Amino acid sequence: MPFVRISASLACTIACATATLAFSPGARADDAPALPDVPLTGGKLLLTGGVTQVEGAAGGGLAPWAVIGGYGTASQLGADVHGTYLHTQDYALGTWGLTVGVANRVELSLARQRFDTRDVGAQLGLGENYTFNQNIFGVKVRLFGDAVLDQDTWMPQVAAGIQFKHNEEGGVLKAIGASSNSGTDFYLSATKLLLAQSLLLNGTVRFTKANQFGLLGFGGDRSNAYHPEFESSVAYLVTKNIAIGGEYRMKPNNLSFAREQDAYDAFIAWAPNKHVSLTAAYVALGDIATVKNQRGPYVSLQVGF
Amino acid sequence: MTTLRHAALAVCTFAALTSASAFAADDALYRQFGENAGLTRIVDDLYTNVLADPRTAPYFENAPIRRIKTKLVEQLCVLLDGPCEYTGRPMKRTHEGQNIDRAAFDALVEDLQAAMDRNGVPFHAQNKLLARLAPMYRDVQDRE
Numbered sequence: 001m002p003f004v005r006i007s008a009s010l011a012c013t014i015a016c017a018t019a020t021l022a023f024s025p026g027a028r029a030d031d032a033p034a035l036p037d038v039p040l041t042g043g044k045l046l047l048t049g050g051v052t053q054v055e056g057a058a059g060g061g062l063a064p065w066a067v068i069g070g071y072g073t074a075s076q077l078g079a080d081v082h083g084t085y086l087h088t089q090d091y092a093l094g095t096w097g098l099t100v101g102v103a104n105r106v107e108l109s110l111a112r113q114r115f116d117t118r119d120v121g122a123q124l125g126l127g128e129n130y131t132f133n134q135n136i137f138g139v140k141v142r143l144f145g146d147a148v149l150d151q152d153t154w155m156p157q158v159a160a161g162i163q164f165k166h167n168e169e170g171g172v173l174k175a176i177g178a179s180s181n182s183g184t185d186f187y188l189s190a191t192k193l194l195l196a197q198s199l200l201l202n203g204t205v206r207f208t209k210a211n212q213f214g215l216l217g218f219g220g221d222r223s224n225a226y227h228p229e230f231e232s233s234v235a236y237l238v239t240k241n242i243a244i245g246g247e248y249r250m251k252p253n254n255l256s257f258a259r260e261q262d263a264y265d266a267f268i269a270w271a272p273n274k275h276v277s278l279t280a281a282y283v284a285l286g287d288i289a290t291v292k293n294q295r296g297p298y299v300s301l302q303v304g305f
Numbered sequence: 306m307t308t309l310r311h312a313a314l315a316v317c318t319f320a321a322l323t324s325a326s327a328f329a330a331d332d333a334l335y336r337q338f339g340e341n342a343g344l345t346r347i348v349d350d351l352y353t354n355v356l357a358d359p360r361t362a363p364y365f366e367n368a369p370i371r372r373i374k375t376k377l378v379e380q381l382c383v384l385l386d387g388p389c390e391y392t393g394r395p396m397k398r399t400h401e402g403q404n405i406d407r408a409a410f411d412a413l414v415e416d417l418q419a420a421m422d423r424n425g426v427p428f429h430a431q432n433k434l435l436a437r438l439a440p441m442y443r444d445v446q447d448r449e
Contacts, residue, residue: 073406073449074448074449075449076408149442151435152440153440194436195436198429237428237432239428240418
């Protein structure tokens with residue numbers, strides 16, 4: 001019996017948004033002078049910190065990047081909330097969450113995903129609008145490098161991360177053959193901004209057992225082992241506030257009843273300032289729970305505070 | 306198969322990048338900044354911004370602004386492949402001991418972007434200059 005999967009995902013990237021709760025030592029704003037032209041937020045260049053990817057980490061839409069969420073520097077804290085909606089021909093995925101960056105070193109994130117099977121739920125024997133809910137807690141640590149400032153070397157910014165995922169629909173997942181309803185992804189990301197070319201490149205290797213990002217559980221009859229999966233994002237800064245690009249993300253193929261293919265997206269991200277970003281994308285996820293070739297629009301709003 | 310396609314895309318991107326950086330050694334970039342007159346206006350606006358910006362202003366108390374402006378125009382000119390010579394002191398010497406942190410460095414970058422915007426420098430030309438300035442954070446900042 002087929003099943004549903006998830007689709008999730010997404011798109012996107014670059015923009016940024018976020019904010020900085022300024023613990024900034026530089027902000028001695030006792031006599032706040034009114035200055036045009038001068039932004040009073042924290043450091044980092046606009047649009048180089050990514051947006052929030054589908055699992056809650058700062059990155060593109062599909063892939064986490066080595067950047068730490070928020071615009072904070074070593075003496076600052078950054079935080080943002082995001083909401084994302086993806087609609088394919090037969091499914092819908094909504095995600096919302098919170099991302100906090102600490103001292104430009106550690107990123108903590110929480111995300112909740114709601115995967116709606118809509119009409120397909122009935123065909124799959126789950127019931128119309130059957131919904132899978134998944135919670136994800138993420139931790140990312142910047143290891144070395146500065147994606148933005150180290151413009152005279154090819155050395156990227158590198159970060160390691162973990163995503164703990166728990167899918168609440170354990171009974172159904174067991175029934176479809178998933179080995180578990182919870183799983184842990186481990187990843188390593190390298191991000192480089194080629195500022196002279198206004199181009200940002202990211203590559204991520206993720207060790208995972210997740211079926212459709214975990215929305216269909218973890219492991220299955222074909223495999224219940226960790227596999228390395230490659231993910232990448234390319235973004236071009238069109239203007240200070242707009243980035244366009246594409247992403248690619250490999251996925252495991254653990255369930256024999258439902259083949260799983262790699263995901264792609266093309267996106268445009270707009271960040272009018274450091275507090276808000278809006279991303280629109282078109283995402284192709286491949287087959288999901290036997291339903292062929294799922295693709296559709298993706299929108300994501302991020303607000304930093 | 307998809308992996309292959311992906312690899313091909315990466316190779317093309319890389320090739321495009323390397324060829325893009327191959328031709329740079331003329332003064333086209335310098336001209337995009339309006340040459341000496343343009344750089345002088347940009348540096349004037351930069352200092353208006355910097356002195357009004359609470360994140361950067363404290364670092365410039367009692368600083369010889371006039372001299373700094375002159376040297377900075379020279380330095381930017383050199384970085385843009387213009388016909389100039391930088392006669393100022395090394396970045397490390399002029400900044401050490403001022404306790405400059407990353408937030409202040411980034412703030413100055415934003416103030417510079419605002420000054421370049423105001424003087425009509427195209428975004429991609431701005432990024433070419435910022436790419437040459439960015440690595441100086443190692444000599445300029447004392448702490449993260």
